[in-house]
Amino acid sequence: VMVSGSGSNLQALIDAIEADTLLQAEIIHVISNRENAFALERAAKHNIPTTVSLLKPYKTDGRGREQYDLDLVQTINELQPDLIVLAGWMHILSEAFLTEVGCDVINLHPALPGQFAGTKAVERAFEAYQRGEIAYSGCMIHHVIPEVDAGDVIVQAIIPMFDDDTLEKFTDRMHQTEHLMIVQAVQQIQLKYKETSHE
Numbered sequence: 001v002m003v004s005g006s007g008s009n010l011q012a013l014i015d016a017i018e019a020d021t022l023l024q025a026e027i028i029h030v031i032s033n034r035e036n037a038f039a040l041e042r043a044a045k046h047n048i049p050t051t052v053s054l055l056k057p058y059k060t061d062g063r064g065r066e067q068y069d070l071d072l073v074q075t076i077n078e079l080q081p082d083l084i085v086l087a088g089w090m091h092i093l094s095e096a097f098l099t100e101v102g103c104d105v106i107n108l109h110p111a112l113p114g115q116f117a118g119t120k121a122v123e124r125a126f127e128a129y130q131r132g133e134i135a136y137s138g139c140m141i142h143h144v145i146p147e148v149d150a151g152d153v154i155v156q157a158i159i160p161m162f163d164d165d166t167l168e169k170f171t172d173r174m175h176q177t178e179h180l181m182i183v184q185a186v187q188q189i190q191l192k193y194k195e196t197s198h199e
């Protein structure tokens with residue numbers, strides 16, 4: 001699981017595994033691109049190994065973004081995961097990363113397909129509602145391709161918006177749905193793997 005922030009979606013996966021909702025799943029490692037991500041504490045609390053992989057030193061010493069991605073993919077491939085879940089990972093993964101990585105990569109995005117790609121999607125959706133441009137928003141989990149927040153959708157859900165919403169209320173509603181959806185998406189991938197291993 002790759003994270004950058006609070007890790008509430010990581011927590012949803014941890015809880016589902018501990019509650020036996022996600023059978024035969026194991027989070028083997030958590031990678032964060034931020035040193036102070038609360039997600040790291042959540043992982044440590046459940047004895048999940050973590051790695052912090054910072055881009056800044058690569059920028060400072062001239063190795064650059066491409067080398068960062070290649071080193072990251074090497075770290076990941078050595079861990080031999082079956083699946084990478086981007087759960088609030090706030091870096092765009094390069095085409096080189098996606099070519100080299102040895103497993104599926106899925107991403108959680110707090111908007112519907114084709115809407116509000118990139119950062120601050122929740123805030124931008126909230127503002128768009130205030131301006132009367134959208135009537136609802138949503139969230140999705142999709143396969144990762146080089147285009148940002150695009151790729152085949154695994155699960156999606158509509159999040160209603162209300163006139164008396166605050167950004168905080170809307171964000172909370174978004175997170176509650178995300179926490180269910182991320183578990184569903186991993187379940188679906190597990191089913192897909194099970195079917196292909198039986199072919």
Ligand code: GAR
Pocket residue numbers: 003004005006007008009010039087088089090108109110118119120121149175178
């Ligand atoms: C989630 O809302 C997720 O949809 C968003 O980051 C948040 C992470 O929350 N991801 C993106 O915006 C990706 N473009 P968390 O750290 O509490 O799981």
